[in-house]
Amino acid sequence: MLKRTAIYEEHVRAGGRIVExxxxxxxxxxxxxxxxxxxxxxxxxLFDVSHMGEVHAEGRDAxxxxxxxxxxxxxxxxVEQALYTPMCNDEGGIVDDLLVYRRAPDRFLLVINASNTxxxxxxxxxxxxxxxxxxxxxxxxxxxxxxxxxxxxxRNAAKILQPLVNADLSAIKYYWFKEGxxxxxxxxxxxxTGYTGEYGFEVYLPWHKGADLWRALMDAGKPHGLxxxxxxxxxxxxFEMRFPLYGHELLDNTNPxxxxxxxxxxxxxxxxVGRTPTASLKERGLARKLVGLKVTGRGIPRPxxxxxxxxxxxxxxxxxxxxxxxxxxxPLGIGYVTLPHAADGARVLIEIRGTKIPAEIIPTPxxxxxx
Amino acid sequence: xMRFPADYKYSKDHExxxxxxxxxxxxxxxxxxxxxxxxxxxxxxPVGRVLKQGETFGVVESIKAVSDLFSPVTGKVIEVNTxxxxxxxxxxxxxxxxxxxxKMELADPSTLDGLMSAGDYSKxxxxxx
Numbered sequence: 001m002l003k004r005t006a007i008y009e010e011h012v013r014a015g016g017r018i019v020e021x022x023x024x025x026x027x028x029x030x031x032x033x034x035x036x037x038x039x040x041x042x043x044x045x046l047f048d049v050s051h052m053g054e055v056h057a058e059g060r061d062a063x064x065x066x067x068x069x070x071x072x073x074x075x076x077x078x079v080e081q082a083l084y085t086p087m088c089n090d091e092g093g094i095v096d097d098l099l100v101y102r103r104a105p106d107r108f109l110l111v112i113n114a115s116n117t118x119x120x121x122x123x124x125x126x127x128x129x130x131x132x133x134x135x136x137x138x139x140x141x142x143x144x145x146x147x148x149x150x151x152x153x154x155r156n157a158a159k160i161l162q163p164l165v166n167a168d169l170s171a172i173k174y175y176w177f178k179e180g181x182x183x184x185x186x187x188x189x190x191x192x193t194g195y196t197g198e199y200g201f202e203v204y205l206p207w208h209k210g211a212d213l214w215r216a217l218m219d220a221g222k223p224h225g226l227x228x229x230x231x232x233x234x235x236x237x238x239f240e241m242r243f244p245l246y247g248h249e250l251l252d253n254t255n256p257x258x259x260x261x262x263x264x265x266x267x268x269x270x271x272x273v274g275r276t277p278t279a280s281l282k283e284r285g286l287a288r289k290l291v292g293l294k295v296t297g298r299g300i301p302r303p304x305x306x307x308x309x310x311x312x313x314x315x316x317x318x319x320x321x322x323x324x325x326x327x328x329x330x331p332l333g334i335g336y337v338t339l340p341h342a343a344d345g346a347r348v349l350i351e352i353r354g355t356k357i358p359a360e361i362i363p364t365p366x367x368x369x370x371x
Numbered sequence: 372x373m374r375f376p377a378d379y380k381y382s383k384d385h386e387x388x389x390x391x392x393x394x395x396x397x398x399x400x401x402x403x404x405x406x407x408x409x410x411x412x413x414x415x416x417p418v419g420r421v422l423k424q425g426e427t428f429g430v431v432e433s434i435k436a437v438s439d440l441f442s443p444v445t446g447k448v449i450e451v452n453t454x455x456x457x458x459x460x461x462x463x464x465x466x467x468x469x470x471x472x473x474k475m476e477l478a479d480p481s482t483l484d485g486l487m488s489a490g491d492y493s494k495x496x497x498x499x500x
Contacts, residue, residue: 033434034409232408232435298456300412300432323434324411331412353430 005050006148006210010218014228021231022115024051029230036233037326040196041367043225044154046217047234049202050210053117053144055110055124061135066100066108068135069127069273071256073266077102082175082191085264086256087120088274092281093252094259096120097244099193101177109189109204113246117144127273148210152217153200153237155371156224161201164216165190169201182213195234197241197367239321242292242334242364248303248320249290249334255281258336260290260364288317289342292364293333293350297357300324301333301350308349309341312356316341316348327367337361375400376467380483381492382443384425387467390483395444398471399431402496404463407433413459415472420448422475424482429472431462440472444482450474 002025011018016027027048029036039045057066067074072085082101086094096116101109112120121142128140152161158169167180167190177191182205189204205213218228229237235245244250244259255278256265267279295301301322308315322333337348344363349356379387385403389396404410412432422428422442429440451473455461461470477483487495 028435029408032409037434236434298414300437302437324432326409326434 003051005048006207007048007050007150007214010211010214011048011228016228016230019231022051022113024114026051027228027230029232030228033230033232033236034326036227036229037236039225039227040154040198040229040233040237041327042154044152044156044160044200044221044227045196045198045229045233045237046214046221046226047151047153047229048210048214049151050148050207051114052149053112053114053120053142054147054204055112055121056139056141056143057108057110058106058139060106060137062106062108062138065128065131065135065138066110067269067272068131069124070098070100071266071272071274071278072100072264073269074100074102074108075269079104080177080179082177082193084175086250086259086261087123088256088272088278089123089252090273090277091253092255092274092277094246094250094254094256095123095252096246097250097261101189101191103179103189111149116246117142146207147204148207148213149202149204150210150213150217151194151200151202152221152226153194153196153198154226155199156221156226157198157200160217160221160224160226161190161203163220164213165203172201183209183216186213195243196237197243197365198237198369199371236323236326239323239334240325240327240332240365240367242290242366244290245321254336257281258286258289286339288336288338290320290334291337291342291361292366293319293322293335293348293359294362295331295333295350295357295359297359299350299352299355299357300331301335301352301359305333306351307335307337308351308356310347310349310358312349319350325366332366333359334364375489375492377489379467379489380443380486381489381495382441382486383495384441384443386441386443388443388483388486390477393477394449395446395475395477395483396471397443397473397475399440399462399466400492401466403438404466407431407436407438409434410459410462413455413462413472415451415455416448418448418451421478422446422448424479431459442475443486444475444477445479446475446477448473449476
């Protein structure tokens with residue numbers, strides 16, 4: 001049985017084309033992917049991300065437990081601060097990537113991918129059971145059904161959201177948040193986060209208030225060029241930033257050091273799940289890494305397309321995400337390439353429907369916001 | 372409601388075929404371009420290629436999806452819309468007219484006769500939901 005967010009009816013009313021995604025019925029686009037993508041880059045985009053999962057970790061040992069669970073350093077978080085982190089398995093592969101919000105010294109909110117919610121929660125419970133002796137005072141609850149989550153992304157995000165919230169948005173720094181209210185008296189978490197590469201905010205609020213906030217934002221956004229954006233634009237926006245996506249760049253057999261998110265791996269913080277294999281990979285040296293690719297021939301890279309050396313003799317890896325970039329109007333890809341063939345400027349071939357097409361490794365992000 | 376030209380024939384792969392004498396012009400339907408979304412790439416066959424009905428003759432790609440093109444009839448490619456690869460978005464704008472893909476010389480008229488009428492195709496699209 002597919003799930004629907006509290007905002008589902010609004011998507012249908014707005015002409016959203018509904019598709020199945022990670023067990024949810026979600027809009028893939030409304031007016032058109034290109035239109036929505038460019039609106040978010042030029043003005044603002046509105047995203048229903050209520051399908052994301054939310055887990056509470058609370059108690060005296062919550063900090064220690066969450067810090068053991070993820071690769072980034074949760075102990076450094078202040079109250080009202082958030083971070084992005086992978087959660088590794090015992091082999092150093094990735095179970096999921098998530099956001100950790102510190103709501104109080106002993107209260108954390110973990111935001112996980114929709115399609116991984118059940119798997120992640122089971123994993124967290126397993127790790128907690130395994131480490132109970134060290135982390136005796138932790139309550140772990142899957143609160144996903146309690147939350148709606150809406151993202152307002154783009155340079156006009158604050159102008160649109162500010163009239164609807166009690167917190168001063170200009171005082172919320174990147175990856176910080178406030179606990180306040182929206183729509184007068186609805187409790188909400190408002191963070192300066194998002195996965196588009198634009199300035200913007202994400203709002204967490206009680207599930208049943210999701211549609212009210214969505215409608216209010218659609219109205220408030222009209223004079224500011226706001227468009228509702230589906231999963232299609234969400235994917236191309238994150239792609240242009242080379243932000244990794246679980247199931248594409250991040251898998252249970254990819255290590256965060258390879259995936260271009262080595263900055264999230266804090267080997268010096270002490271033990272955490274997946275630390276030993278990750279430290280040993282770092283010592284041995286990586287065998288491959290995630291790179292950005294620009295097609296110099298004709299064709300669009302797509303997930304799974306093989307990558308070869310310029311003479312076509314050696315297989316170097318494969319594309320994990322690829323599309324025609326709406327902002328740059330170019331066919332671009334990201335993929336894993338064997339070292340030492342992964343340097344910027346290096347040439348490779350992408351096999352597209354049986355033909356090897358030339359491409360060049362280029363620096364990422366592909367897109368940089370101009371403000 | 373989508374409208375499909377009454378004098379065209381349609382395949383279940385969402386290509387249209389417009390016969391004038393022995394020449395058949397081929398394109399993708401309005402339904403197909405809508406389903407694909409913003410089209411950013413098209414690859415067409417060389418003139419002279421002989422195609423069987425149902426055979427792949429090229430590809431169209433939107434930002435999100437890749438879709439093969441299937442020949443609606445059996446015959447030989449005699450002309451290609453060479454402007455299309457430089458402006459694939461034409462397929463979104465005028466799928467039934469300006470953005471034709473190829474012209475074919477019909478080799479087997481029975482392949483044309485077996486295609487759907489505009490009315491039948493319209494019902495077929497409805498049935499897909």
